[in-house]
Amino acid sequence: MARRFSGMQPSGEPHLGNYVGAIARWAQDQSPDHVYCVVDLHAITVPQDPAALRAQTLELAAWLYAAGLDPDVVTLFVQSAVHEHAELGWILQCVATMGELNRMTQFKDKSAGRGSVLVGLYTYPVLQAADILLYQTEEVPVGEDQRQHVELTRDVAQRFNSRFGETFVLPKATLPPVGARIMDLQQPDRKMSKSTSTPAGVILLGDDEATTRRKIMRAVTDSGSEVRPGPDKPAVTNLLDVFAAVTGRSPVDIAADYDGRGYGDLKRDLAEAVNAHLRPTRTRYAEIAADPGALREQLRKGAGRAQSVAAETLDRARRNVGLAG
Numbered sequence: 405m406a407r408r409f410s411g412m413q414p415s416g417e418p419h420l421g422n423y424v425g426a427i428a429r430w431a432q433d434q435s436p437d438h439v440y441c442v443v444d445l446h447a448i449t450v451p452q453d454p455a456a457l458r459a460q461t462l463e464l465a466a467w468l469y470a471a472g473l474d475p476d477v478v479t480l481f482v483q484s485a486v487h488e489h490a491e492l493g494w495i496l497q498c499v500a501t502m503g504e505l506n507r508m509t510q511f512k513d514k515s516a517g518r519g520s521v522l523v524g525l526y527t528y529p530v531l532q533a534a535d536i537l538l539y540q541t542e543e544v545p546v547g548e549d550q551r552q553h554v555e556l557t558r559d560v561a562q563r564f565n566s567r568f569g570e571t572f573v574l575p576k577a578t579l580p581p582v583g584a585r586i587m588d589l590q591q592p593d594r595k596m597s598k599s600t601s602t603p604a605g606v607i608l609l610g611d612d613e614a615t616t617r618r619k620i621m622r623a624v625t626d627s628g629s630e631v632r633p634g635p636d637k638p639a640v641t642n643l644l645d646v647f648a649a650v651t652g653r654s655p656v657d658i659a660a661d662y663d664g665r666g667y668g669d670l671k672r673d674l675a676e677a678v679n680a681h682l683r684p685t686r687t688r689y690a691e692i693a694a695d696p697g698a699l700r701e702q703l704r705k706g707a708g709r710a711q712s713v714a715a716e717t718l719d720r721a722r723r724n725v726g727l728a729g
């Protein structure tokens with residue numbers, strides 16, 4: 405099986421977009437060659453409350469276990485427990501160029517409107533490159549918003565290899581067949597996001613079923629009443645994508661069920677489908693989060709396993725660059 409790596413920021417509560425674009429796919433086809441990470445060093449690229457960050461880190465790990473990640477199979481750990489990430493991140497900052505970073509659309513989106521932008525927000529795609537390359541990763545299962553960062557990772561790895569000798573495997577992003585970019589339920593031109601969505605536009609994994617239903621019933625829709633996907637129907641297309649992602653059916657197939665029926669029926673059934681799909685994960689979360697000691701112990705073991713691989717790659721990179729310390 406291909407070596408996989410992917411990460412998620414503990415920058416807020418995980419949502420349905422995170423689940424469809426990443427978490428649910430990490431829980432499929434698990435293998436000892438798969439490495440997953442709660443990337444807390446990335447979360448501090450925007451101001452965080454320290455106590456909240458600490459709590460969210462553990463909570464996100466609990467959600468990942470609850471979604472089915474098996475710590476006896478895959479490696480799951482917290483990024484800041486493995487110092488090799490920060491160290492390789494620095495070396496790669498001396499390989500990536502400002503021209504490359506200036507093209508990153510996520511930086512443009514996240515820095516827009518902020519009075520003061522932290523340097524780390526600008527260079528964070530390079531740290532992400534280090535995260536991926538440390539594990540000789542072949543595949544990076546992510547949502548659409550991260551595709552550009554994985555392409556940057558590949559470019560940086562290629563440049564490093566040709567300048568300093570073969571060191572890194574070149575990774576590629578893998579996207580889900582449907583739901584690679586779940587949109588905000590209130591603003592279907594913006595992606596559902598932990599930090600920028602309004603509460604009504606984002607379905608949190610931690611929402612209860614009544615809240616989930618209410619948010620879906622209040623989701624904005626498009627003009628007309630026909631249920632079908634299409635560029636002129638961004639809101640309905642998003643609802644159909646979510647429906648498809650949680651049922652494994654195709655959006656067109658689902659739309660056919662609503663021929664001659666309205667948006668209300670679609671939303672009612674969608675709410676039921678989302679709740680049914682998330683129910684087992686939500687139930688397990690409560691059990692796992694109730695034992696933070698066990699959670700920390702699992703993460704510590706994961707970090708040990710991750711570090712044994714990361715240290716080897718970092719060592720090779722250091723030697724190839726000519727660092728003598």
Ligand code: AQP
Nearest residue numbers: 413415421422425426546547584585586596597598599
């Ligand atoms: N709306 C989305 N649809 C599909 N996939 C998504 N992902 C994020 N939003 C969507 C995927 O979730 C994984 C984890 O993302 P992240 O935590 O590293 O940060 P992000 O991509 O910036 O996600 P958020 O939720 O918008 O967080 P904040 O608000 O903190 O920036 C990635 O695989 C991502 O593609």
